[in-house]
Amino acid sequence: MNNALKEHINQALQKGVRLDGRKLDEWRPMTIETGTISTAEGSAHIKCGEMDVVVGVKIDVGKPYPDRPDSGTLMVSAELRPMSNPRYELGPPSIESIEASRVIDRGIRESEAIDEKSLCIKKGEQVWMVNVDVCPLNHDGNLIDLGGLAGIIALKEARLPKLVDGQADFHVHTKTGLKLSCLPIPVTVVKIGDNFLIDPTFDEMSVADARLTVTSVEDGKLCSMQKGGEQPLSIDDIDKMVTLAVKTAKGLRKYIK
């Protein structure tokens, strides 16, 4: 960890400001484009401050798992490609990217937004396999929240490819979308010193003492959580962080059309 950077961020926070001039509970300016990727079944491109992330949904036809013959599959993958930040190197998926993938994945899975049984084409033989891939182009923090938000928007936009003789024809899309019963949104709150921040930049993320990602649905109910970072959290901390995360998620819903 960069101690000088940490001290610098901490000093600013004591005055109630962040290095980019934001308030502690302020989100960066954000734009979202949908349907930008012609080869994906659904896509969303989010720019939030300097964070720039593309999410695509690919829906293939495949064989179901033997233990769940009438269920399709949903998988989220995040890749921290070396293009997006000088800190990332080539090689097998880093633990950071695996954690981000799994936290986004659990948020969608545990909210039961997608009924995997509705993805069954022919029991035991063919099901739809839904893949959500999160690809940052320029990584400036808060990957889980922005990947999760873009993921749910891309899933909402996605249209199934046409099925021709048991094969997907990716050049023809049907009007059938994926039925989402709710919209789970992950929000990460980081703790630096005694301060709680949302939408952390890469630098803020790198000096955080602890973080808590809380995924919530429309009525404010929680569906998954993940604590990260080395420092412990008190019950009082958790209470504050969850409240802030749920409130922030409500504000982000306006971006989902």
Place this chain on the structure above:
Amino acid sequence: MAYKKRHDGRKPAETRKIIAKAGVIPKADGSGYFKIGDTEAYAAVYGPHEFHPRNKHDPKRGTLRCTYNMMPFSGQGNRVRPGPSRRSKEISLVMENALRPVTDLSDCPNAVVDVFIELPQTDAGSRCAAISAASIAMADAGIKMRDMVAAVAVGMVDGLPVVDLDYEEEAWKTGDVADIPVAMIPSTGEITLLQMDGHASTAELKKALEQAKPAFQQIAEAQRAAIKARYAEAAKKVKE
């Protein structure tokens, strides 16, 4: 039945719509964006920086290393599995060969210049778009170069010589197809990438290459405009 009119109404020597930008990835030392039709490439340059492992060091000059990667949802068919494949490794290699002739890395021996290329969507011609984007990114990063390499696919579709094949032409079902990705140094006309898949006669190859000359100039112009726009913007910021 021969292919007389292109399926999307283009003239034989006409490329798809081109968009070129520089400085699209703030974290990188230099970056470029090149879109031709629905084929889209981002390139980011990091370096020159330290090169691991040491046994690959070149004591005479820096090493140029390209990494071509298709995003999992960028293919025309099923999801592309993440991670390096035989195909992506070969394309990375031919990209390095296409870019090295214009690059002078004698100032940074033992170091490496990394060029990462990511494709969010493809509709054929991805290695050419990748090379065109990489050239912009390297120029943006201030790598010493004598020109920017321009690349486009040429080919024959059922007897018709064409420029910038899309997926439908590349996969043309009712006649022979030759797909020939080409990269050119626009100021000298030298060719730095040449591959071919399919069937064509020597005369057809010559005709296809000859016909593509204006397309290379058009791409080179778009690349130069991207770099100029980037520096005009930077100059404006300095004045403010």
